[in-house]
Amino acid sequence: MKEITKITYREALKQGVREALQNDERVFLMGEDVGRYGGAFAVSKGLLQEFGEDKIMDVPLSESGFVGAGIGAAVAGMKPIVEVMTVNFGLLAMDQIVNNAATLLHMSGGQMNVPVVIRMGCGIGRQLAAQHSHSWEPLFAHIPGLIVLSAGTHEDARHMLAKALKSPDPVIVFEYTSMLNIEKEIPVNITRVDISKAKVRKVGKDISIITYGIGVYKCMDAANELASIGIDTEVVDLRILRPLDEETILASVSKTHKALIVEDAWKSVSISSEISARIMEKIFYELDAPVLRLAGVEVPIPYPLHLEDASVPQKNDIINAVKKMLNHD
Amino acid sequence: MKKEEIEKIIFSILKQIAPDTEPSELALDENIKETLGIDSFDFLQFIITLDEKLNREIPEQDYGKITTMSSLINYLTQNMK
Amino acid sequence: MIEFVMPSLGADMEDGTLVEWRKKKGDTVKRGDIIAEVETQKGLIEIEIFDEAVIEKLLIGPGTKVPVGSPLALINPIHDKAETIVTTTAKKDLIHPIIEKEKTPASPTVSSDDRIKISPLAKRIATENNIDTSTLSGSGENGAITKEDVEKSIAKKLKGALSQEALGTTTEDETASASISIRAAVAAAMSKSNREIPHYYLEKTIDMTKALVLMNKANKERPVKQRLLPAALLIRAVALSLQEVPELNALWDNGLQIRSDINIGFVVSLRKGGIIVPAIPAANLKTIDEIMSALNDIIPRAKALKLRSSELSDSTITMTSIGEGGADSVYGIIYPPQVAIIGFGNISEQPFAENGMLGVRPIVRVTVSADHRATDGLIGSRFLTALNRHLQNPASL
Numbered sequence: 001m002k003e004i005t006k007i008t009y010r011e012a013l014k015q016g017v018r019e020a021l022q023n024d025e026r027v028f029l030m031g032e033d034v035g036r037y038g039g040a041f042a043v044s045k046g047l048l049q050e051f052g053e054d055k056i057m058d059v060p061l062s063e064s065g066f067v068g069a070g071i072g073a074a075v076a077g078m079k080p081i082v083e084v085m086t087v088n089f090g091l092l093a094m095d096q097i098v099n100n101a102a103t104l105l106h107m108s109g110g111q112m113n114v115p116v117v118i119r120m121g122c123g124i125g126r127q128l129a130a131q132h133s134h135s136w137e138p139l140f141a142h143i144p145g146l147i148v149l150s151a152g153t154h155e156d157a158r159h160m161l162a163k164a165l166k167s168p169d170p171v172i173v174f175e176y177t178s179m180l181n182i183e184k185e186i187p188v189n190i191t192r193v194d195i196s197k198a199k200v201r202k203v204g205k206d207i208s209i210i211t212y213g214i215g216v217y218k219c220m221d222a223a224n225e226l227a228s229i230g231i232d233t234e235v236v237d238l239r240i241l242r243p244l245d246e247e248t249i250l251a252s253v254s255k256t257h258k259a260l261i262v263e264d265a266w267k268s269v270s271i272s273s274e275i276s277a278r279i280m281e282k283i284f285y286e287l288d289a290p291v292l293r294l295a296g297v298e299v300p301i302p303y304p305l306h307l308e309d310a311s312v313p314q315k316n317d318i319i320n321a322v323k324k325m326l327n328h329d
Numbered sequence: 330m331k332k333e334e335i336e337k338i339i340f341s342i343l344k345q346i347a348p349d350t351e352p353s354e355l356a357l358d359e360n361i362k363e364t365l366g367i368d369s370f371d372f373l374q375f376i377i378t379l380d381e382k383l384n385r386e387i388p389e390q391d392y393g394k395i396t397t398m399s400s401l402i403n404y405l406t407q408n409m410k
Numbered sequence: 411m412i413e414f415v416m417p418s419l420g421a422d423m424e425d426g427t428l429v430e431w432r433k434k435k436g437d438t439v440k441r442g443d444i445i446a447e448v449e450t451q452k453g454l455i456e457i458e459i460f461d462e463a464v465i466e467k468l469l470i471g472p473g474t475k476v477p478v479g480s481p482l483a484l485i486n487p488i489h490d491k492a493e494t495i496v497t498t499t500a501k502k503d504l505i506h507p508i509i510e511k512e513k514t515p516a517s518p519t520v521s522s523d524d525r526i527k528i529s530p531l532a533k534r535i536a537t538e539n540n541i542d543t544s545t546l547s548g549s550g551e552n553g554a555i556t557k558e559d560v561e562k563s564i565a566k567k568l569k570g571a572l573s574q575e576a577l578g579t580t581t582e583d584e585t586a587s588a589s590i591s592i593r594a595a596v597a598a599a600m601s602k603s604n605r606e607i608p609h610y611y612l613e614k615t616i617d618m619t620k621a622l623v624l625m626n627k628a629n630k631e632r633p634v635k636q637r638l639l640p641a642a643l644l645i646r647a648v649a650l651s652l653q654e655v656p657e658l659n660a661l662w663d664n665g666l667q668i669r670s671d672i673n674i675g676f677v678v679s680l681r682k683g684g685i686i687v688p689a690i691p692a693a694n695l696k697t698i699d700e701i702m703s704a705l706n707d708i709i710p711r712a713k714a715l716k717l718r719s720s721e722l723s724d725s726t727i728t729m730t731s732i733g734e735g736g737a738d739s740v741y742g743i744i745y746p747p748q749v750a751i752i753g754f755g756n757i758s759e760q761p762f763a764e765n766g767m768l769g770v771r772p773i774v775r776v777t778v779s780a781d782h783r784a785t786d787g788l789i790g791s792r793f794l795t796a797l798n799r800h801l802q803n804p805a806s807l
Binding site for chain 1: 479529530531532533534549550551554556557605
């Protein structure tokens with residue numbers, strides 16, 4: 001029976017972490033303030049009391065240091081979940097991630113896997129200004145050796161970690177801080193969600209809207225509004241930003257013949273530019289209109305709310321872009 | 330009328346109905362309608378033309394007796410006056 | 411030539427009303443000139459132009475309210491490098507840069523006029539179907555030719571091919587090319603139908619004993635030339651049933667449009683592949699004999715591709731019959747803009763229960779595929795019930 005429960009994105013993440021800790025004794029959580037404080041975003045609140053200090057580890061304020069420690073633990077046979085408060089601070093650990101996590105398998109001639117999972121808060125929406133608000137997914141998706149996941153829905157927030165922990169290679173999981181308090185319904189007693197492919201969140205025939213992360217709910221809202229005026233959109237949630245699930249993307253666009261790509265990250269050299277290029281390379285003769293992209297404006301994310309809103313695509317921008325592509329008045 | 334003449338007439342009617350086929354290549358025991366892809370409307374035209382050319386009205390209940398070349402020729406020669 | 415559009419003067423502006431043109435057709439304007447006055451929620455705004463250009467055409471008149479982005483005028487830039495047009499207060503746009511007016515280089519529009527703007531998909535379909543794209547006009551963004559434009563042209567070409575053949579000048583080559591066009595037209599119509607029409611399907615098993623007994627009896631008494639086929643009875647029964655359930659005898663064009671004429675399109679398979687669907691007009695006003703002679707007239711001409719265009723375009727519903735020895739049932743795809751297709755399987759002997767008794771009867775499986783936008787299952791079911799009633803009282807057909 002499919003039972004439904006209403007939970008916040010935060011609670012979904014927490015259930016995923018708790019389940020991972022219960023299922024495998026090699027799993028532990030480490031990060032700034034994850035223990036006594038309960039996590040900067042309260043995702044791990046109560047887990048210290050439940051699992052103890054060996055499993056829930058507060059670390060010093062040094063991203064390079066503790067991400068490196070996590071990588072070392074992974075190499076030594078553990079299954080660390082490293083929480084980096086936001087991806088903006090993850091930049092400090094970039095050397096560890098790129099030069100160690102992503103590279104060791106290659107450098108060791110295939111002898112050394114690095115099964116570390118690094119969770120990072122990501123995206124804007126809480127007026128935290130430029131240094132705390134950026135969308136760095138494309139930067140990480142650029143690096144061979146990493147697997148990059150993006151939890152754009154509550155269901156994925158709940159189940160993505162289990163998938164990540166199964167990987168023998170380093171996985172970056174992006175979680176979206178602006179969604180933490182949002183409540184949605186998800187099925188209760190489903191224990192596994194297949195996260196090996198992109199997911200068509202809404203089937204449609206007129207145009208493919210391809211997105212990920214924060215874009216998923218925005219595009220779904222836009223799709224529902226467009227449906228009311230007779231435009232039947234298909235919404236594809238990428239979920240895996242590296243390696244890209246090309247098959248699902250190309251199948252969708254081959255069906256609708258039109259593609260709109262939506263993301264919060266800056267437009268140049270982004271996930272959307274990569275997808276646009278692949279569509280052009282692989283299925284040029286299926287296109288009935290130029291691919292269109294809606295992406296972040298190329299400025300540091302501003303602090304004032306109205307400017308912050310204006311700096312990334314919103315529901316109405318998506319609706320207008322679709323109407324424009326379909327010549328709908 | 331000789332068997333060969335009847336055969337020739339049958340072939341020419343069939344060729345008219347199914348111009349893209351070679352009726353003369355039909356094996357004696359092949360099902361005419363199936364092999365040449367003739368539908369019930371074409372078949373009615375065939376019966377009508379047979380009647381015109383041979384002056385023979387084949388009743389509907391006998392359609393089952395004339396499914397192959399051999400049975401058709403047999404049917405036509407036996408009942409020939 | 412480029413379009414001068416209603417500029418966006420901020421995120422909250424959806425439309426504007428043209429108050430006055432300050433320039434007229436033929437005027438030469440230069441950067442900074444005021445071309446028009448537009449009334450917006452923010453008051454009366456003077457609209458500037460950013461190019462040196464000649465006004466070719468004013469597209470709307472004063473008092474007209476149009477959404478942001480709608481063309482107001484056509485202008486012909488004097489310099490090829492001319493870029494955009496846009497707005498009075500560009501800084502306002504910063505509020506909503508997502509829908510920034512991408513600086514569409516004007517060059518593709520103004521430069522080589524002989525370069526055809528066509529989507530890759532449309533171009534591929536056009537090439538596959540031997541469509542000359544220079545004859546098409548585009549309905550896509552900036553006048554680009556889209557898949558839909560090409561599909562329309564293929565359908566038109568088919569009609570042309572058929573009416574040309576109706577004149578009686580058919581060569582082998584022409585027949586071959588007509589059959590390619592027919593394939594393409596069937597492909598286009600069926601793809602459109604499957605894409606756009608939410609079909610529902612119903613099926614009913616109908617005992618044909620009484621109808622066939624009556625027909626066989628009639629055929630025995632008739633000369634060969636006047637013999638009937640079951641198809642004639644079925645068409646008559648369908649026509650009478652449609653009189654009772656007119657909702658299926660209709661077209662869908664922004665709503666259900668019930669037709670008073672009952673013109674039954676009858677699917678004829680072509681020997682070289684493909685189908686063609688000539689109409690039997692006013693089938694409800696014809697006797698079975700008249701329907702049979704209509705079939706005798708139209709089927710050979712259909713097979714020879716010698717139909718008149720009216721015979722191809724006047725159907726209000728389609729009927730397909732698999733015929734002797736074929737499949738037991740057929741679920742058709744609606745031919746747009748019709749709203750239903752009736753499918754008859756092969757008539758074959760089957761066990762059939764009636765009044766507590768089991769017997770072997772000639773039965774036919776009849777299906778209705780209908781447009782769920784236009785009608786619901788109840789209507790389709792009523793039709794099948796009526797059809798059964800008529801076929802059980804063949805004397806009244």
